[in-house]
Amino acid sequence: GAVVSQHPSRVICKSGTSVKIECRSLDFQATTMFWYRQFPKQSLMLMATSNEGSKATYEQGVEKDKFLINHASLTLSTLTVTSAHPEDSSFYICSARDPTDTQYFGPGTRLTVL
Amino acid sequence: AQSVTQLGSHVSVSEGALVLLRCNYSSSVPPYLFWYVQYPNQGLQLLLKYTSAATLVKGINGFEAEFKKSETSFHLTKPSAHMSDAAEYFCAVSLTGGGNKLTFGTGTQLKVEL
Numbered sequence: 459g460a461v462v463s464q465h466p467s468r469v470i471c472k473s474g475t476s477v478k479i480e481c482r483s484l485d486f487q488a489t490t491m492f493w494y495r496q497f498p499k500q501s502l503m504l505m506a507t508s509n510e511g512s513k514a515t516y517e518q519g520v521e522k523d524k525f526l527i528n529h530a531s532l533t534l535s536t537l538t539v540t541s542a543h544p545e546d547s548s549f550y551i552c553s554a555r556d557p558t559d560t561q562y563f564g565p566g567t568r569l570t571v572l
Numbered sequence: 573a574q575s576v577t578q579l580g581s582h583v584s585v586s587e588g589a590l591v592l593l594r595c596n597y598s599s600s601v602p603p604y605l606f607w608y609v610q611y612p613n614q615g616l617q618l619l620l621k622y623t624s625a626a627t628l629v630k631g632i633n634g635f636e637a638e639f640k641k642s643e644t645s646f647h648l649t650k651p652s653a654h655m656s657d658a659a660e661y662f663c664a665v666s667l668t669g670g671g672n673k674l675t676f677g678t679g680t681q682l683k684v685e686l
Contacts, residue, residue: 462615490671501662501676502616551615559671563608563615 460486462554464564471542472572479537479567481552487532488554492561493525496549508535542571574599574665578677586685591650593680595637595663598644605646606664606674607637616662622646633657658684 461484471477481491489510494502506527507515514527524546526538535554539546547570553561579594597603604623608616620631627639637648646663663677 464615492673501678502674504673504675507673549613553616555671560618560621561671561674563617565615566613568613 460484460554460556460560460562462552462562462564464550464552464567466567467565468568468570470570470572473543474541476538476540477542477569479539479550479552479569481535481537481554481564483533483554483556483562486554486556488535488556489532490555491529491535492553492555493527493535493537494551494553496551496566498549502551505537539569542569544571547571574603574667574675576663576665576675576677578661578663578680580680581678582681582683584683584685585653587655588652591635591648591653591657591682593648593661593663593682595646595648595677596644597646597663597665599665599667601667604666604668605637605639606666607631607635607646607648608662608664608676610660610662610679612659619648619661653682653684655684655686658682 463482465480491508493505496502505520508527508529510529516522529535551566553563575598577596606621607619610616620629622629622639630636635650660679662679664674
């Protein structure tokens, strides 16, 4: 299957700082990528849909000014958590849609905000 | 709107025994249904998907699932559990195909005992 990578795999930051997470489709072009958040022992919650060359579509209740998404190329989407707080600590997972309309998931990024 | 209910947050089976993970869905239109597996601190891997073709869907690692419209179910089964099957399993539904918004169930943690 197709491969999606995320970087970094783990990040620890201080409260008030910003953190950028990258999501890359390694062997296919993805016009659409998705960002999910997963709390411990819970399911994935879709945060936003990222479309190449246009603004992301955020799910209800997700602060777009706090979770900045940029999809500048067909293989890269970034999620920036601005002014991070401890409650933003979570496991963030991206996925990318391939030309066969299948979503492939990245390995996730563990964010810890101190 | 669509939703997925996974009955049993934890399932424990003996190695070699039948695996049965339950999933019921709610959808206003014919759904696309998926099963994903997640190993600790990793992203999700697609096991199988139902897209309105055959009601019995075979996936990777010996798993299969049967779509039963009358019961609004899509239970995941495997005839003989292996230790390597121990993981978290998520059922998901989409209204418009796997490349679009997925709504996940709360997950079932499968434990395989000797």
